[in-house]
Amino acid sequence: MTTVSVRYEGESIGSISVKDHADYAEYGHDIVCAAASVLITTCANALETVAGVSPITHVNESTAEIRVTLPKGLAPQQHHDAQIILRTTEQGFRDIAQQYPKNLKMI
Numbered sequence: 001m002t003t004v005s006v007r008y009e010g011e012s013i014g015s016i017s018v019k020d021h022a023d024y025a026e027y028g029h030d031i032v033c034a035a036a037s038v039l040i041t042t043c044a045n046a047l048e049t050v051a052g053v054s055p056i057t058h059v060n061e062s063t064a065e066i067r068v069t070l071p072k073g074l075a076p077q078q079h080h081d082a083q084i085i086l087r088t089t090e091q092g093f094r095d096i097a098q099q100y101p102k103n104l105k106m107i
Contacts, residue, residue, distance in 0.1 A: 051081035
């Protein structure tokens with residue numbers, strides 16, 4: 001099962017982590033894993049290209065983990081834009097978890 005962790009710092013999202021395989025289907029045909037991968041990758045890319053923020057990314061292939069963390073010291077507009085992207089990403093994961101509760105959970 002894929003686990004998505006959203007870490008808050010006060011009212012703001014500080015990081016989103018996606019870990020493990022969904023086990024919806026065999027490797028290469030797992031739509032839940034594909035959706036989670038696309039969502040977290042789009043989040044990291046949008047932080048950079050839309051919000052102008054260079055996120056701290058961590059990838060661990062052995063544990064199938066991808067984590068995206070906001071750096072400290074963002075300008076107010078960057079922080080605002082980054083929160084919109086992170087909250088949209090969080091909502092996407094909530095939608096996947098609702099549709100596929102046996103394959104993806106939010107913690």
